[in-house]
Amino acid sequence: SQQGEEDPQALSIQEGENATMNCSYKTSINNLQWYRQNSGRGLVHLILIRSNEREKHSGRLRVTLDTSKKSSSLLITASRAADTASYFCATDSSNSGYALNFGKGTSLLVTP
């Protein structure tokens, strides 16, 4: 079942600008992950944040998690054209072998 919902559905920015995507979910989680998908390809893991963490950084990525609001945000700083992709948040589900529940994704377009 799809638990995460990303917002916005689509985002268009220029190179150098920051991109912020949001994810909301419905039930308690153990962790939340963000993945990236280039068109027609498999997904690539970006970052994982545990339920007891509030913020995490990885290179130009910054993820926050607010479990009281059941929401997370992904910030990509100083965007590049190569960041153009779809971004998905995924929450785990302990009752399905920790298979992931994915949202519909945010489609990011970064123009030169």
Add this chain to the structure above:
Amino acid sequence: DGGITQSPKYLFRKEGQNVTLSCEQNLNHDAMYWYRQDPGQGLRLIYYSQIVNDFQKGDIAEGYSVSREKKESFPLTVTSAQKNPTAFYLCASSVSGGVAEQFFGPGTRLTVL
């Protein structure tokens, strides 16, 4: 070179035929998963396996079948009972069930003619 592979990349099938999608990993991962992705949508879980010789249905298992005879392999069969099989199929693996990132294959695009 470790990774997860899927074959074929593109698959065409006539209505009424069963087809099998291959998924192989050499990451020594215990857990493997099959997801389906439709245009503009997220991924939906078809089947998952936490250990060899064991697998469980996901959210949309009807019309699909799997086997897990070897740790490295988790093939998915799309049967004729699947009413709308045209989609992008993604296989993934993880070290084990639990807090772990999943590694995805490149996907198989299945089209029913």
